[in-house]
Amino acid sequence: MSQHEPEGQGAGLPAPADDAAASKALAVARSQALSLELRSQDNAENSDEINLLDYWRIIVKRRWTVLGVLAIVLATTLVGTLLMTPVYRASTTVQIERDTIKVVEVEGFTPTESPADRDFYQTQYELLKSRSLAQRVISQLDIASDPAYQDMTAPSPWKALLGGGDEDEETLSADELASKEQRDQTRMTNWFLANLSIEPVRNSRLVRVHFDSEDAEFSRRVVNAVAEAYIASNLDRRFDASTYAKDFLEDRLEQLKLKLEDSEKELVAFAQREKIVDANDGSSLSTQSLGELNTAVAKAQDERIRAEARWRQAESAGGMGLATVLESPIVQTLQEQRAKLSAEYQDKLSVFKPAFPEMLQLKAQIEETERQLAAEVGNIKASIRADYQAALAQEELLKSQVGLLRDEVLDLQSRSIQYNILKREVDTARQQYDALLQRYKEIGIAGGVGTNNISIVDVAETPTNKHKPRLALNLAVGLMLGLFGGVLLAFVFEYLDDTLKAPEDVEKQLGLSVLGVIPMLKAPMTPAKALEDPRSAFAEAYRSVRTALQFATDTGVPRSLLITSSTPSEGKSTTALTLARNFAQLGKRVLIIDADLRNPSLHRTLGVDNSAGLSNYLAGAVKATEVIHATDTPGLMYMSTGPLPPNPAELLMGPKMLSLISIAREKFDQLIIDGPPVMGLADAPILGNLANGTLLVVEAGETRIAVARNALKRLLAARAHVVGGLLTKFSHKHAGDGYGYGGYNYYSYGGQEEQKKLGRR
Numbered sequence: 001m002s003q004h005e006p007e008g009q010g011a012g013l014p015a016p017a018d019d020a021a022a023s024k025a026l027a028v029a030r031s032q033a034l035s036l037e038l039r040s041q042d043n044a045e046n047s048d049e050i051n052l053l054d055y056w057r058i059i060v061k062r063r064w065t066v067l068g069v070l071a072i073v074l075a076t077t078l079v080g081t082l083l084m085t086p087v088y089r090a091s092t093t094v095q096i097e098r099d100t101i102k103v104v105e106v107e108g109f110t111p112t113e114s115p116a117d118r119d120f121y122q123t124q125y126e127l128l129k130s131r132s133l134a135q136r137v138i139s140q141l142d143i144a145s146d147p148a149y150q151d152m153t154a155p156s157p158w159k160a161l162l163g164g165g166d167e168d169e170e171t172l173s174a175d176e177l178a179s180k181e182q183r184d185q186t187r188m189t190n191w192f193l194a195n196l197s198i199e200p201v202r203n204s205r206l207v208r209v210h211f212d213s214e215d216a217e218f219s220r221r222v223v224n225a226v227a228e229a230y231i232a233s234n235l236d237r238r239f240d241a242s243t244y245a246k247d248f249l250e251d252r253l254e255q256l257k258l259k260l261e262d263s264e265k266e267l268v269a270f271a272q273r274e275k276i277v278d279a280n281d282g283s284s285l286s287t288q289s290l291g292e293l294n295t296a297v298a299k300a301q302d303e304r305i306r307a308e309a310r311w312r313q314a315e316s317a318g319g320m321g322l323a324t325v326l327e328s329p330i331v332q333t334l335q336e337q338r339a340k341l342s343a344e345y346q347d348k349l350s351v352f353k354p355a356f357p358e359m360l361q362l363k364a365q366i367e368e369t370e371r372q373l374a375a376e377v378g379n380i381k382a383s384i385r386a387d388y389q390a391a392l393a394q395e396e397l398l399k400s401q402v403g404l405l406r407d408e409v410l411d412l413q414s415r416s417i418q419y420n421i422l423k424r425e426v427d428t429a430r431q432q433y434d435a436l437l438q439r440y441k442e443i444g445i446a447g448g449v450g451t452n453n454i455s456i457v458d459v460a461e462t463p464t465n466k467h468k469p470r471l472a473l474n475l476a477v478g479l480m481l482g483l484f485g486g487v488l489l490a491f492v493f494e495y496l497d498d499t500l501k502a503p504e505d506v507e508k509q510l511g512l513s514v515l516g517v518i519p520m521l522k523a524p525m526t527p528a529k530a531l532e533d534p535r536s537a538f539a540e541a542y543r544s545v546r547t548a549l550q551f552a553t554d555t556g557v558p559r560s561l562l563i564t565s566s567t568p569s570e571g572k573s574t575t576a577l578t579l580a581r582n583f584a585q586l587g588k589r590v591l592i593i594d595a596d597l598r599n600p601s602l603h604r605t606l607g608v609d610n611s612a613g614l615s616n617y618l619a620g621a622v623k624a625t626e627v628i629h630a631t632d633t634p635g636l637m638y639m640s641t642g643p644l645p646p647n648p649a650e651l652l653m654g655p656k657m658l659s660l661i662s663i664a665r666e667k668f669d670q671l672i673i674d675g676p677p678v679m680g681l682a683d684a685p686i687l688g689n690l691a692n693g694t695l696l697v698v699e700a701g702e703t704r705i706a707v708a709r710n711a712l713k714r715l716l717a718a719r720a721h722v723v724g725g726l727l728t729k730f731s732h733k734h735a736g737d738g739y740g741y742g743g744y745n746y747y748s749y750g751g752q753e754e755q756k757k758l759g760r761r
Contacts (some may be wrong), residue, residue, distance in 0.1 A: 002375065018498060021184050025643035029055060033467065050448075051721075055491075058491060058494045061489060061494070062494060065489055065490045066487055066490050067486065068486070069482055069485045069486035070482035070483055072482070073478050073479075074478050074479060076478070077475060077477070077478030078471075078475065080474075081469045081475075082471075083627045084469040086468070086469070087213065087356035087468040087469075088215070088216040088221070088463045088466055088467055089211070089212045089468075090210070090211055090220040090223045090224075090461070090462070091210045091460055092208070092223050092224055092226075092456060092459055092460040093201075093206055093209075093457040094206070094207045094454060094455070094456055094457065095206055095456075095457050096205055096206075096453065096647065097119075097205060097454070098205075098453070100121055106371065108696040113591055121172065121200070121205075124207070125198050125207070126198065126383060126685050127230070128196075128198050128209060128226070128235075129193060129196065129198055131193070132233075133229055133230060133233060134196070134227045135185075135189055136233065137226050137229050138188060138192060140225055140447070143563075144184070146218065148213070148215040148217070149188075149218070151192065151214075151215075151217075152213060152214050152218075153188075154710075191221075194214055195212045196209070196210070196211050196226065197209075197211075198210075206457060209223055209226055211226065212467060212468070216462050217462055219462075220460045220463070224460050227459075230454065231454050235452055241585045245439075250440070251438060253433065253440060256363065256429060256432050256433040257433060259429050260426070260429040260433050261420065261427045262428055263426040264426050266422055267422040267425075267426050270419055270422055271419060274397065274415050274416070284392050286392045289405055290402070290406060290409050293398060293405060296599075297398045298400050300391065300395040300398050301395050303394075303395075304391035304392050304394070305393075306391075307384070308388050308391075308392075310384050310387070310388070311384050311385050311387075311388040318557050320537055328380060329374065330376050331373065331377065332368055334372055334373040335373065338366060338373065341362060341365050341366045344362060345359065345363065372382075388495070393563040402613050413443055416662050419642075420597075462487055498704055498705050499704050500698050500704075500727070501700055501701050502700070502727075502730075503517055503727055505705070506698055509705050509708070510696075510698075510708055510725060512696065512712070512724050512725040513723075513724040514727055515545050515695070515723070515724040515725065516540060516541055516545030516548055516726050516727070517731065518541045518545075518571065518575070519538060519541060519731070520700075520728055527574050527578070528605075542575070542578045542579065545579065545726060546579060546583060546586075547694075549561070552724055553693065553721075553723060557583070557670065557693075558660050558692035558721070558723060559665045559669075559692050560665055560673065561579075561670070561672055561693050561694070561695060562595075562673045562675050562691040562693070562720070563579070563610060563672065563673065563674055563695050563697060564675040564676070564678055564684045564687070564688070564689050564694060564696060564697065565677055565696065565697040565699070566677060566679050566696070566698070566707045566711035567677050567679055567703065568599065568677050570677075571697055571699060571728035571729060572697040573596070573601045573602055573674050574728075575695070575697055575726060576673070576674035577592065577605060577606075577674070579638060580633075580672040581633050583669075584633050584635035584636040585633075585635075587635065587667075588669035588670050589637075589668045589669045589670070590635055590670045591636075591637045591638075591639065591667075591671050591672070592636065592637070592638065592639070592672040592673075592674065593614060593664075593672070593674065594614065594638075594641045595614060595638045595652070595672070595676070595687055596674060596675060596683075597614070597641050597643070597645055597648035597651070597652070597676070598676055598681070599676070600640065601642050602638070602640065602674055606631055606638060607628055608640060609640075611642070611643070612627050613627045613639055613640035614627065614639055615643055616643070617639075617643045617656065617660065618645075618651040618652070618654060618656045618657060618660075620643070624639075624660055648676075649682040649683055649686065652687060653686055655685075657690060658690055661673075661690050665692075672686055673691055675687045675688075677711075678711035678714055678715060679707060679714075684711075684714075685714050685718030686718065688715045688720045689719050689720055691720070691721075692721065692722065694715055694721060694722045695722075695723060695724060696712060696725045697728055698727050699727075699728050699729050700727050700729050700731065701729070701731070
């Protein structure tokens with residue numbers, strides 16, 4: 001096998017010593033692999049969820065980025081504002097009424113006065129910003145020759161130096177000169193409109209007209225001229241509309257007058273020939289009578305239907321079911337009397353026999369009451385039948401009258417077709433003539449009335465304070481933009497930073513329990529110096545890891561524990577040595593093996609000779625007892641790597657390594673293996689398969705999530721039992737102050753307030 005052999009070939013790895021341990025290790029590895037896959041899927045599904053607290057933590061963590069961007073934007077805004085040329089705004093207030101003062105009522109000829117025009121005011125605002133109005137003001141004030149305008153639009157010295165000045169008019173032809181004048185006029189109009197602004201006052205008919213320029217007096221003159229030109233142009237449009245309407249109506253009135261006279265003469269002549277007489281409302285007498293009879297027939301038919309319905313109900317119900325019978329006072333009285341006699345008869349029947357005289361008398365009274373009741377019901381039914389017959393007779397009589405009158409009306413209608421045609425022509429001509437005549441009179445009166453629906457409320461005055469730039473506003477905008485840009489940049493940096501920074505990241509991304517958090521040491525503090533003080537946060541953190549390992553499995557600390565990491569320099573060697581010393585301090589017999597056959601470091605830390613060690617034993621050159629050395633810590637034994645072999649993976653997969661671990665588990669209470677990094681090498685998965693447990697070391701803020709996941713997958717594929725993770729070199733700046741990890745300083749117990757940095761091996 002090569003030294004970079006993939007770890008996924010489980011068949012090539014040595015098996016644990018017994019079948020029970022193998023089955024248990026396999027089950028744990030499968031469970032952890034499934035947990036990692038499910039957690040990865042859950043993270044992908046929940047990646048779009050919004051957690052405001054996480055956003056706040058990112059901002060706090062990247063606060064210097066946010067503050068730096070904010071400072072740059074504010075400084076740029078301040079300098080730019082102070083260097084800007086001041087601009088002055090003059091304003092005038094104009095009142096725009098939907099209609100003029102109604103001296104006369106003239107509607108329909110001036111579109112701007114139509115009350116039904118829902119876009120009236122928007123139309124007025126656009127007229128105020130129209131090019132025609134701008135050109136009218138430019139012409140009235142002769143702005144092209146105004147010194148203030150020439151100073152504001154003069155080309156900059158830089159443009160003149162670069163050759164961008166105006167062309168010499170003496171060298172231009174007539175067409176080129178006309179084209180240049182047209183361009184200048186267009187440029188002036190565009191400049192004018194760019195500095196003119198309209199501000200409607202909400203819930204009112206007032207409009208504020210503003211003009212901005214670098215000359216305060218020039219702004220006042222221009223904005224007042226705009227208001228006056230707007231009023232004048234409105235009056236011009238009204239006068240032109242009235243004149244055109246008056247001329248048009250004169251011609252139409254003469255034509256309609258002649259047409260109306262001819263139509264009336266023809267109508268009168270036709271009515272005399274056909275002997276047609278109209279009623280006041282325009283219809284004939286026969287037609288009116290027919291309408292009245294039809295109404296009477298409908299009413300009689302309705303009464304007959306109701307009477308027939310009552311009679312049919314009386315026939316089918318047998319009488320007693322009729323509402324009329326039930327509502328009759330006589331029937332109600334007879335029913336009450338019958339009920340009373342029946343009740344009395346039933347009461348006495350228990351005392352007397354039916355043949356008793358008093359009983360015979362009661363029975364006779366009951367029969368008489370029933371006879372009277374039947375007679376009354378018959379009378380009511382007879383009354384209903386009589387009503388039905390009367391309604392039927394009345395309906396038949398009216399129908400016969402309608403038939404006679406209908407024939408008469410049809411005859412009249414056949415003779416009135418042409419009459420109605422002529423009459424409609426007369427009515428139409430008369431209506432048109434009357435309407436146009438009324439409108440002509442109104443237009444004639446309105447033409448001489450100079451009223452206007454627009455007036456100036458406040459005349460513009462020369463502004464004394466500059467309108468732009470506004471330092472406070474610009475700084476406020478700069479503050480918002482700076483904060484937004486800083487926060488956005490912080491989120492970008494955080495998104496690009498895909499490292500594991502906090503214990504929650506290890507648990508969330510890897511699905512491992514965090515057995516401890518090792519604080520970062522500040523230079524020149526080293527791990528060796530930090531461990532000299534047993535009350536330091538650094539030493540207390542490792543003792544906490546030792547305690548957590550005792551609860552990592554159901555049997556306590558794994559007898560053989562591999563310490564590895566994803567990449568080099570994450571603190572695994574320091575972790576392995578410190579944990580070994582901590583277990584030895586508990587009185588245990590501990591053996592630490594430096595199994596990093598590629599880049600060993602423990603021999604330098606312990607200051608021992610590395611001329612013979614693990615590689616010699618695996619090669620069969622020495623015995624294990626010959627390369628195990630005592631250390632300055634009581635109970636702690638150490639095996640170095642020895643000479644670096646060319647084939648570390650082959651040596652570790654041999655039976656010698658399995659035998660060494662098995663013997664060490666029997667001879668020592670605890671075996672700690674300082675393994676090589678996982679990524680890129682096959683050594684760590686092999687050792688993970690042999691050891692009872694594996695502790696994965698993760699460097700805060702340096703180990704990338706994808707790298708750590710791949711390392712964990714390789715270990716799990718090799719059926720390693722990963723008992724948890726250890727976060728080293730942790731600092732609040734990795735996760736932000738808002739993550740609540742200040743409690744890790746509690747390890748100092750007040751004796752060490754400064755944070756310490758975990759040094760690289």
